[in-house]
Amino acid sequence: MRALILDAAKKIFLAKGYYQASIRNIAEMIEYSPGTIYLYFKEKDEIFHALHEEGFRRFLTQMQPLQHVSEPFERLKAMGRVYMDFASKNKDFYDLMFIMQAPMNHEKEEEWEMGHQALNYLKDVLRDCQATGRFQGKDIEYLSFTIWSALHGMCALYCRERCHAYHDKGLEAGDLMAHGYEYFIEMLAKV
Amino acid sequence: MRALILDAAKKIFLAKGYYQASIRNIAEMIEYSPGTIYLYFKEKDEIFHALHEEGFRRFLTQMQPLQHVSEPFERLKAMGRVYMDFASKNKDFYDLMFIMQAPMNHEKEEEWEMGHQALNYLKDVLRDCQATGRFQGKDIEYLSFTIWSALHGMCALYCRERCHAYHDKGLEAGDLMAHGYEYFIEMLAKV
DNA sequence: TGGTTCACTGAACGGTGTTCAGTATGTTTG
DNA sequence: CAAACATACTGAACACCGTTCAGTGAACCA
Numbered sequence: 001m002r003a004l005i006l007d008a009a010k011k012i013f014l015a016k017g018y019y020q021a022s023i024r025n026i027a028e029m030i031e032y033s034p035g036t037i038y039l040y041f042k043e044k045d046e047i048f049h050a051l052h053e054e055g056f057r058r059f060l061t062q063m064q065p066l067q068h069v070s071e072p073f074e075r076l077k078a079m080g081r082v083y084m085d086f087a088s089k090n091k092d093f094y095d096l097m098f099i100m101q102a103p104m105n106h107e108k109e110e111e112w113e114m115g116h117q118a119l120n121y122l123k124d125v126l127r128d129c130q131a132t133g134r135f136q137g138k139d140i141e142y143l144s145f146t147i148w149s150a151l152h153g154m155c156a157l158y159c160r161e162r163c164h165a166y167h168d169k170g171l172e173a174g175d176l177m178a179h180g181y182e183y184f185i186e187m188l189a190k191v
Numbered sequence: 192m193r194a195l196i197l198d199a200a201k202k203i204f205l206a207k208g209y210y211q212a213s214i215r216n217i218a219e220m221i222e223y224s225p226g227t228i229y230l231y232f233k234e235k236d237e238i239f240h241a242l243h244e245e246g247f248r249r250f251l252t253q254m255q256p257l258q259h260v261s262e263p264f265e266r267l268k269a270m271g272r273v274y275m276d277f278a279s280k281n282k283d284f285y286d287l288m289f290i291m292q293a294p295m296n297h298e299k300e301e302e303w304e305m306g307h308q309a310l311n312y313l314k315d316v317l318r319d320c321q322a323t324g325r326f327q328g329k330d331i332e333y334l335s336f337t338i339w340s341a342l343h344g345m346c347a348l349y350c351r352e353r354c355h356a357y358h359d360k361g362l363e364a365g366d367l368m369a370h371g372y373e374y375f376i377e378m379l380a381k382v
Numbered sequence: 383t384g385g386t387t388c389a390c391t392g393a394a395c396g397g398t399g400t401t402c403a404g405t406a407t408g409t410t411t412g
Numbered sequence: 413c414a415a416a417c418a419t420a421c422t423g424a425a426c427a428c429c430g431t432t433c434a435g436t437g438a439a440c441c442a
Contacts (some may be wrong), residue, residue, distance in 0.1 A: 098353060146341075154344070179333035
């Protein structure tokens with residue numbers, strides 16, 4: 001039943017966004033009464049959280065294979081590409097995971113476990129880079145934040161349609177993301 | 192009257208966010224009935240839009256003086272600092288302007304005029320940088336996107352509380368932003 | 383057969399954005 | 413001065429929302 005609800009919720013959440021999606025919509029889709037959903041989830045946020053986790057599971061699944069790329073900087077570049085790719089192809093999951101406000105209210109910070117794991121992948125690869133002589137003298141915390149931010153910035157502008165600012169130039173979002181990433185990596189390679 | 196409504200709306204919007212803020216709240220604050228607000232604004236989105244514009248007005252007001260910094264790369268750095276500063280000190284305006292989803296639905300893209308102006312400030316300073324030999328061979332559109340994204344990324348993670356991922360390390364958001372910016376500028380200087 | 387448990391319902395509560403017939407206060411005109 | 417019109421505002425109503433909970437019916441066990 002939980003799975004049935006989550007499946008419908010996923011469709012509706014991702015199609016309409018957190019606030020436009022309603023418990024009644026979800027109930028209608030699975031042909032149950034709204035009350036039923038509350039037998040399986042304490043509140044709307046809890047459904048959100050379950051999807052949040054699924055997003056991170058997918059995300060980590062795509063990241064994990066890259067741990068086998070041995071050259072650290074190559075690994076870092078590959079991880080970045082996968083990150084951007086994940087956002088492009090799972091716009092709504094990305095939004096849910098990194099932009100939406102809804103769930104963080106309730107101080108459920110312990111549930112960010114998977115987020116920390118993803119961040120650790122990044123920090124690890126940066127440490128490995130340092131072992132090969134890159135990023136000398138840089139603080140891993142600050143550096144990881146800088147890199148994460150640069151990628152997140154592009155993805156967030158994309159997800160929230162701020163790339164339209166470039167539309168009149170005939171530039172399509174995918175192009176922007178690809179070139180933006182390329183430029184950033186070039187900068188990163190020189191630091 | 193419009194001003195009275197906007198003033199109350201600003202307080203409530205910025206305190207509660209777009210979706211938590213209600214027309215009834217605003218009406219209550221100014222001691223009028225909810226219906227009255229609809230005599231001055233077609234819908235909730237229109238109030239949002241008015242605030243959106245005020246945000247950009249403030250933003251541009253802080254940017255404008257920097258046009259007098261003559262050395263282009265110094266001007267770029269100063270603009271970046273002002274951008275980050277604006278986001279830190281006007282978190283809610285920043286959210287409204289660059290993250291919230293609400294208003295963009297209605298294809299009111301012509302109203303992004305001020306956004307374009309801000310973006311042009313960035314592109315102009317980049318062209319000036321190129322004239323002094325920096326950023327050779329780089330496309331202004333892509334480069335401006337890369338830079339905007341890097342700053343936006345930090346601000347967006349800050350606004351939507353994703354910096355908490357660093358909290359257990361005793362790192363405060365302001366620190367992260369400052370060092371993240373510093374690192375990014377260092378990278379930019381080398382490209 | 384009676385009692386208990388379980389899954390589910392749907393009306394109800396207090397909230398939301400939005401509309402609109404109605405009111406009450408000027409202002410203008412005959 | 414009175415009648416006609418204009419303006420400013422109200423607040424009940426509509427259709428939605430998340431959430432709760434008394435009640436229903438079927439399944440199981442004694």
